[in-house]
Amino acid sequence: MRQFVDTNVLIYAADASAGAKQVRAAELLDRLWRKESPCASVQVLAEFHQNVTRKLPRPLSAAESLAKVQYYSAWPIFAPSAQDIAAAISLQMLHRLNFWDALIVHAALALRCRILWTEDLHHGMRFGELAVQNPFA
Numbered sequence: 001m002r003q004f005v006d007t008n009v010l011i012y013a014a015d016a017s018a019g020a021k022q023v024r025a026a027e028l029l030d031r032l033w034r035k036e037s038p039c040a041s042v043q044v045l046a047e048f049h050q051n052v053t054r055k056l057p058r059p060l061s062a063a064e065s066l067a068k069v070q071y072y073s074a075w076p077i078f079a080p081s082a083q084d085i086a087a088a089i090s091l092q093m094l095h096r097l098n099f100w101d102a103l104i105v106h107a108a109l110a111l112r113c114r115i116l117w118t119e120d121l122h123h124g125m126r127f128g129e130l131a132v133q134n135p136f137a
Contacts, residue, residue, distance in 0.1 A: 002037045002076070004108035005029070006118035007047040009135060010040075014048075014068060017057045021136055028117065028135045041078040041107040043100070045069050078107035095127070105130065 005028075012018045012025035032038035049069055052060045060068070080088070084106060092102035101120055105127050108116045116132050123134040 001115070002039050002111055002113040003032055003115040003117060004039045004041075004104070004111060004113040004130075005032065005044070005075075006104055006116065006120060007044045007051065008119050009117050010044065010048045010068075010072065011051050011056075012136075014052050014060060015056050024135055037076070039076045039078070039108070039111045039113055040072055041104065042080065043103055043107065045072060045077065048072075076111055078111050080107065084110065091127075097121075 009025050009028065012021040013029050015022055018025070029038070049065045052068070053062055053065050078084075080103065085103070088099065088103040088106040091097060091106055092099050095102070095105075097105065104118065105116065105121075108130050109127060112129075114129060114131065116127075116130055117135050118132060119134050119136055121132045121134075123132060123137045125132040
């Protein structure tokens with residue numbers, strides 16, 4: 001079963017200062033690698049790099065971030081087109097999401113994921129077959 005991993009989960013897994021959230025994120029990623037099919041998007045990988053190299057208390061180097069991005073690139077990765085941007089805008093209007101969250105939801109739907117792991121949307125929300133799960137709830 002494909003499961004989409006949002007940026008915040010990847011960031012927590014890389015953040016040595018995140019305590020219990022780092023442990024939970026790392027456990028989730030390990031389980032997904034072993035038993036499920038994790039997915040992400042170009043947006044997630046770009047946001048991950050930007051945040052882990054600039055916003056963490058102990059930022060990763062660009063080389064460390066690159067290694068992690070390359071590692072996660074083994075997953076199915078959604079790369080949006082202009083039509084995907086339009087579809088995300090439609091989701092934004094329909095569900096009153098911010099645009100970036102709508103683009104994540106659209107990416108997960110396009111990859112036929114059943115679960116979206118994120119803390120940015122309400123735990124239990126559904127978008128058709130896609131269920132939002134907060135790994136830290």
